[in-house]
Amino acid sequence: MKHLFISIGLLIAAGAVISCNNQKKVAATSTQTAEQKEIEITGAIVKIENGKDGYMATVNDKNNKSYIVTISLANMQKSGSTFKRFETGQKIKAKGTFWKDDAGNTYITAKNVEAVQ
Known part of the structure; x- marks a missing residue:
């Protein structure tokens, strides 16, 4: 049971990290498009x-x-x-x-x- 909770916790943490990284990429893209000719x-x-x-x-x-x-x-x-x-x-x-x-x-x-x- 303890391993199940640890596994679920690790999955949630990994999802949060991936989500934050995707948001940073979107923000970088938005900044790049703002610098148009x-x-x-x-x-x-x-x-x-x-x-x-x-x-x-x-x-x-x-x-x-x-x-x-x-x-x-x-x-x-x-x-x-x-x-x-x-x-x-x-x-x-x-x-x-x-x-x-x-x-x-x-x-x-x-x-x-x-x-x-």
Whole structure:
């Protein structure tokens, strides 16, 4: 009976160690994805989706490549920029970190957005 309790205790301890190691790997991956490269794009806004503290603008560049740009009050303030509301049809220049989803869509978290003539 004593061996049974020791075996169960060792299994629980091993599970806890493995669980902690997996969490550390996830945290390291999250940190790595946060250190993404920046991109700057120029194009016309073709669609706007309103959000809680900003909006997402789908922007087509001169080659008709689409980017989904998140323009939020919080992100603009963090980067020292001013939040601006743009409308469909306006041409903008957006700069920020980017990532791509499995479908190949490019998402940009804007740090700076300005109108372009």
